[in-house]
Structure formats: structure tokens, C-alpha cells
Amino acid sequence: MSYYKILFKITGSIAAYKSAYLISKLVQNGFEVKVVATDYALKFVGKATLEGLTGNKVFTDSFEEGEMMSHINLNKWADLTIVCPATANTINKLAAGISDNLLTSLFLAHDRSKPYLIAPAMNTLMFDHPATQASLSKLKKWGVQILPTAEGYLACGDTGTGKLLEPDVIFEYILSALKKNGTTEKRRLKIMITSGGTKENIDGVRYLSNLSTGKTGAAIAEYFSRNFHEVTFVHADNSVIPKIAGKFISYFSFGDLNKQLKSLLSNEDYDAVIHLAAVGDYSVESIEVNGKRNKLPLEYKLDSTGDEAILHLKRNDKIIKHLKEYSKDKNLLLVGFKLTNTQNENERITAVKKLFREADCDAVVLNDKSDRDEKDQQKNFILLSQAQKSDACQTVEELAHKIETILLNMIKLKVESCK
Numbered sequence: 001m002s003y004y005k006i007l008f009k010i011t012g013s014i015a016a017y018k019s020a021y022l023i024s025k026l027v028q029n030g031f032e033v034k035v036v037a038t039d040y041a042l043k044f045v046g047k048a049t050l051e052g053l054t055g056n057k058v059f060t061d062s063f064e065e066g067e068m069m070s071h072i073n074l075n076k077w078a079d080l081t082i083v084c085p086a087t088a089n090t091i092n093k094l095a096a097g098i099s100d101n102l103l104t105s106l107f108l109a110h111d112r113s114k115p116y117l118i119a120p121a122m123n124t125l126m127f128d129h130p131a132t133q134a135s136l137s138k139l140k141k142w143g144v145q146i147l148p149t150a151e152g153y154l155a156c157g158d159t160g161t162g163k164l165l166e167p168d169v170i171f172e173y174i175l176s177a178l179k180k181n182g183t184t185e186k187r188r189l190k191i192m193i194t195s196g197g198t199k200e201n202i203d204g205v206r207y208l209s210n211l212s213t214g215k216t217g218a219a220i221a222e223y224f225s226r227n228f229h230e231v232t233f234v235h236a237d238n239s240v241i242p243k244i245a246g247k248f249i250s251y252f253s254f255g256d257l258n259k260q261l262k263s264l265l266s267n268e269d270y271d272a273v274i275h276l277a278a279v280g281d282y283s284v285e286s287i288e289v290n291g292k293r294n295k296l297p298l299e300y301k302l303d304s305t306g307d308e309a310i311l312h313l314k315r316n317d318k319i320i321k322h323l324k325e326y327s328k329d330k331n332l333l334l335v336g337f338k339l340t341n342t343q344n345e346n347e348r349i350t351a352v353k354k355l356f357r358e359a360d361c362d363a364v365v366l367n368d369k370s371d372r373d374e375k376d377q378q379k380n381f382i383l384l385s386q387a388q389k390s391d392a393c394q395t396v397e398e399l400a401h402k403i404e405t406i407l408l409n410m411i412k413l414k415v416e417s418c419k
């Protein structure tokens with residue numbers, strides 16, 4: 001797994017509470033975060049919060065037993081360092097080369113080959129002070145990336161510059177600094193992943209559904225999110241939810257899912273859809289009990305004393321066939337999933353070919369029900385491209401990586417052919 005490691009330094013600003021949100025967002029996106037806090041920072045945000053969010057101990061003391069070399073080792077460990085929020089005091093100390101605590105010692109021991117970001121947060125007068133401004137330009141000359149500040153209401157009651165940027169904006173700065181540094185050179189894809197299974201209500205307590213748990217979809221979403229792609233996760237209301245900071249849309253029935261996909265794809269530009277949702281082939285139309293036909297769904301619980309009940313089903317359209325047609329971006333790439341339940345190789349391949357033909361998929365993942373383990377976790381996938389090139393993947397992680405490679409290659413080819 002490709003985690004990116006962030007050394008998150010916090011100083012004693014009233015904006016320190018915002019760092020908790022940003023740290024949480026980083027962790028949810030697969031980053032590993034270690035926090036270095038000044039003594040004053042801990043007056044604003046507690047160690048318990050920071051340790052709880054990161055799962056790592058919080059570093060404050062240069063002379064802590066067993067951690068004497070952390071002023072060197074934490075720099076080696078991190079892919080990127082950010083001081084957020086950065087006080088005027090710490091900014092001025094860094095620019096003066098003062099190294100009187102763990103945070104400032106780490107700065108002096110930083111080799112400057114990896115990104116070092118500073119997100120200032122202070123009162124306008126402190127920010128505009130010649131000492132602070134001179135320090136900021138000095139740090140900039142040394143290769144430190146100084147993030148802009150926002151303008152607005154400050155905790156002291158004044159309005160002006162010096163306000164910490166919103167954490168979501170700082171998150172984007174972190175991503176682009178990693179990208180620029182070559183830590184991630186990949187293009188960031190905007191991906192939609194559909195997951196879980198549709199349900200059709202019969203009455204107030206019963207529904208018709210399928211085996212899908214959403215585990216595979218959630219694992220694929222986590223992979224894409226961890227690798228910096230922007231994920232929209234469209235999921236059944238009770239399916240497994242990935243630990244990511246993407247956009248979440250839930251659906252219940254075939255009709256819901258179809259409506260949601262049409263609206264999302266026609267309003268936003270997606271690079272690709274990975275369509276894992278197990279869409280029911282039929283919707284329920286009516287139920288016949290003792291010769292009486294009831295139109296479905298019923299709001300109340302159907303009486304269960306009848307000897308026989310006949311469910312009348314209506315064929316659903318294949319949503320996957322319409323995804324490219326719904327899409328605003330006519331270059332949308334589509335990855336379909338075909339779950340088979342047969343040991344016969346020819347039958348499996350025929351099913352895949354049919355999906356390529358009918359839905360204009362760019363890639364299809366074949367998996368068979370026999371490859372589900374006792375926890376309903378799917379293993380052993382075959383990823384097929386339109387050229388029928390096939391790639392076996394044993395784990396979801398491997399599959400997600402190969403799907404990512406295929407999508408990035410296809411997009412690169414499309415861009416090159418347009419030049």
C-alpha cells in the first residue's frame with residue numbers, strides 16, 4: 001500500500017482546532033500522519049485528540065527518553081512537512097535559525113529536498129509586522145512553501161489578513177506539493193464507483209435483493225482515494241462504506257440508482273465509472289395472494305397467512321448500457337463487472353464479451369461466485385481490456401492498481417491522439 005507520510009507541526013494559535021479536521025481528512029485519505037506540537041499548541045488542542053486521530057503518539061519534547069533522535073528521524077520518515085497553524089513566533093524563530101524545541105530543531109535538520117509548507121495564522125498586525133514579513137520572505141527564499149492566508153473575521157474580533165486557510169484548501173496544497181515533488185506524478189482522476197446491491201420493496205418489511213455487500217467496491221474506492229484520485233462513491237444504503245473523504249451518494253432501488261447516475265453524470269465531468277453495483281434484473285410490480293393482486297410496493301406489512309403468494313416482476317433496463325449516453329464528458333471510460341456462477345470457461349468468456357458489446361465497456365472485470373470466501377470477500381479477478389488482453393489479480397488491491405493503470409494509460413492515449 002502506498003501511504004504518504006505527513007509530518008504535521010502544530011503551534012500555539014487559536015486556529016489549532018482546525019488542524020484536527022485537516023489531520024482527520026488526511027488520515028481518511030490514506031496518509032499516515034505524525035504530529036509534532038509545541039507546548040503552546042497543546043494549550044489549544046489536546047494530545048488525546050491528536051493521538052486518537054492519527055493513531056500515533058504526539059511528539060513535543062526533544063529530550064524524551066527513547067526519542068532523542070526524533071529531531072532527525074521524523075524528517076527522514078516524512079514525505080512532506082507542514083506547519084499548520086504557524087504562529088508569528090514560530091515563523092520568526094524558523095527564519096532566525098533558532099532551534100529551541102523539537103519543532104524548530106526538526107526545521108534546521110531538514111534536508112530541504114522534500115516539501116516543507118507553512119500555513120500562517122495570526123492577527124493582521126502580527127502578520128503585517130515587518131519582522132514577520134521579512135521572515136516569510138526569507139523562508140520562501142530557502143525553498144519553504146508559504147501558503148497564503150485568508151481574509152476575514154479573526155478570533156480577536158478584528159477583520160483582516162492572517163486568517164488560516166480553510167483545511168480543505170490546505171489539503172489541496174498538500175496534494176499539489178506532493179505532486180510537484182514527484183512523490184505522485186500520476187494524473188488525478190475523477191472517478192465514480194458504484195457499489196452494493198439494489199433492493200426492491202415488496203411491503204413495509206420485505207424487499208427483494210441480492211448477495212452484494214459492497215466490500216469490493218469500498219476497497220477499490222479506498223485504493224483510488226489513497227492514490228490521490230477524487231472519488232464519488234455511489235452505494236446501497238446498507239453496504240460497506242470506505243474510509244475516504246470523497247463524495248457519498250446512497251441509493252435504494254434500481255429506479256433510485258438510475259436517477260442518481262443520470263444526474264451525476266450529466267452534471268459533472270467524470271474521467272471514469274467503475275460500475276460494481278449489483279443491479280437487480282427485475283423490479284417488483286405486484287403480488288398475488290389468494291387470487292388478489294396488490295400493486296407494489298405496499299406501505300403496510302403484507303398478511304402472511306396465505307398458502308401461496310405470487311410475485312410479479314418486471315424486467316429492468318441495463319443501467320450500464322446507458323452510462324456513456326448519460327455522461328456529459330463523451331470520453332468517459334467505463335469499467336464493468338461481470339459476476340458469473342459457472343465453472344465453464346466458455347460461458348464466462350461469452351458473458352464478458354456480451355458486456356463489452358452491449359455496454360461499450362473499456363474494461364471488464366470477471367469474477368465468479370465460487371471465488372467468494374466465507375466472509376463474502378471476493379478474490380481472484382480477471383481484468384480484460386477491449387483488446388481481450390487479460391490480467392489475473394488475486395486481491396482487490398492488485399485489481400484496483402491494474403484498473404488505475406489501464407485508465408491512466410487510456411487517458412494518456414486519448415490526450416496524445418488529440419494533439
Ligand SMILES: Cc1cc2nc3c(=O)[nH]c(=O)nc-3n(C[C@H](O)[C@H](O)[C@H](O)COP(=O)(O)O)c2cc1C
Nearest residue numbers: 011012013014015038040041087088089090121122
Ligand atoms: C488565546 C490565544 C490565541 C493566540 N493565537 C495566536 C495566533 O493565532 N497566532 C499567533 O501567531 N500567536 C497566537 N497567540 C500567541 C502565541 O500562542 C504565542 O506567541 C506563543 O509563544 C506561541 O508559541 P509557539 O510558536 O511555540 O507555539 C495566541 C495566544 C493566546 C493566549
